[in-house]
Amino acid sequence: QLQLQESGPGLVKPSETLSLTCTVSGGSISSSSYYWGWIRQPPGKGLEWIGSIYYSGSTYYNPSLKSRVTISVDTSKNQFSLKLSSVTAADTAVYYCARLGNVAAVAGSYYYFDYWGQGTLVTVSS
Amino acid sequence: SSQLTQDPAVSVALGQTVSIACQGDTLRNYYASWYQQKPGQSPVLVIYGQNNRPSGIPDRFSGSSSGDTASLTITGAQAEDEADYYCNSRDNNDNHVVFGGGTKLTVL
Numbered sequence: 096q097l098q099l100q101e102s103g104p105g106l107v108k109p110s111e112t113l114s115l116t117c118t119v120s121g122g123s124i125s126s127s128s129y130y131w132g133w134i135r136q137p138p139g140k141g142l143e144w145i146g147s148i149y150y151s152g153s154t155y156y157n158p159s160l161k162s163r164v165t166i167s168v169d170t171s172k173n174q175f176s177l178k179l180s181s182v183t184a185a186d187t188a189v190y191y192c193a194r195l196g197n198v199a200a201v202a203g204s205y206y207y208f209d210y211w212g213q214g215t216l217v218t219v220s221s
Numbered sequence: 222s223s224q225l226t227q228d229p230a231v232s233v234a235l236g237q238t239v240s241i242a243c244q245g246d247t248l249r250n251y252y253a254s255w256y257q258q259k260p261g262q263s264p265v266l267v268i269y270g271q272n273n274r275p276s277g278i279p280d281r282f283s284g285s286s287s288g289d290t291a292s293l294t295i296t297g298a299q300a301e302d303e304a305d306y307y308c309n310s311r312d313n314n315d316n317h318v319v320f321g322g323g324t325k326l327t328v329l
Contacts, residue, residue, distance in 0.1 A: 132318065142256075142264065142307050144318040155316045191263060195318070198270060205252035206311045206318055207269035214263050 097122040099192050099212035107186075107219050113179040117192030117212060124173045125150040130195040132208065133166060133177045135188040143188075147195055148175055182219045189214040223247040223312045225321035232327040233298045241293045241324045243308030251311040253291035255284060258305045258323075267306075268293055295326075303328045 103115035117131070124131060133145040146156040148166045156164050160179070168175040179186060193208040225245040233239035243253050252271055256264035266275050268284035281296045291310075295302055308321040 134320075141323040142258075142309075142320045144309075144320055147316070147318065155318075157317065196269070203252050203271055204250070204311065205254060205270050206309065207254035207266055208256070208264070208309070209266050209269070209275060211263040211265075 097194065097210045099194065099210055101190060101192050101212045101215040103215065103217070105216060105218060107182055107217060108221050109183055109219055110181055113177070113182050113186060113190075113217055113219075115177045115190055115192075115215065115217070117175050117177075119173045119175075119194075124168065124175065125170050128196070130155075130197060131168070131175045132193050132195045134191045134193060134208070135186075136191070136214075137185075137188040145177065145179075145190075184219050187217065187219045189216050223310075223314075223319050225253075225308055225310060225319055227306075227308060227321040227324045229322070230325045230327065232329055233295070234329050235300060236297055238294065238296045239298055239326065240295075241306050241308075241326065243291045243293075243310075243321045244289055245310065245319070245321075246289055247310050247313045247319060248286060248289050248291050250313060252286060253284070253308045253310045255282075255291075255293045256307045256309070257302075258307065259303075264307060298326075298328050300328050302326065 098120045130147045132147040163180045165178040191214045192212045194210040196207045254269040258264040272284045307323045
């Protein structure tokens with residue numbers, strides 16, 4: 096059974112950089128069929144896609160966060176990571192990592208997040 | 222980038238059928254996927270693609286699509302179905318992902 100686990104500081108000071116790592120177990124991050132993504136959820140609010148990465152290193156970022164986000168992958172450790180710079184209180188959220196399936200077929204194309212980590216609360220405060 | 226719109230709240234009587242809608246231009250080109258999220262828990266995929274259910278998801282959950290609107294239908298809603306439901310899809314213009322704002326389902 097595939098499992099994902101987020102790790103990193105739960106408290107970050109304003110203007111600093113938030114750094115999280117997602118460790119994948121029970122499967123390979125180098126699978127050609129999947130991307131890997133970060134999603135966040137501010138307290139009491141909805142889900143927001145942050146960005147996705149393919150094992151080759153290709154990245155895709157939410158335009159609203161692109162200037163501050165870097166996602167990277169370490170296939171040797173079966174991990175991928177998130178860095179979000181210049182954080183403010185608005186970046187306080189539960190951060191999830193998840194596996195992103197990508198189907199492109201004549202019958203129809205779609206994305207889906209099928210495995211999620213448990214989420215980690217990151218609070219931005221001095 | 223594209224946007225997906227969901228009604229903030231929907232209610233259903235126990236045992237009745239309810240549909241939750243998700244509207245957006247990208248849904249003319251890509252199927253939606255649907256997630257159930259209960260308080261304090263991670264989202265769970267319930268429907269993906271045209272109408273696929275992951276293992277372990279009850280068959281009372283189904284999905285459909287018409288034009289720019291995707292729908293999640295629960296036939297015979299149970300008390301345990303009370304949760305927030307989110308749709309998501311691929312963005313029209315690139316390999317981006319977009320989520321709907323979520324619908325809070327109350328089972329009466």
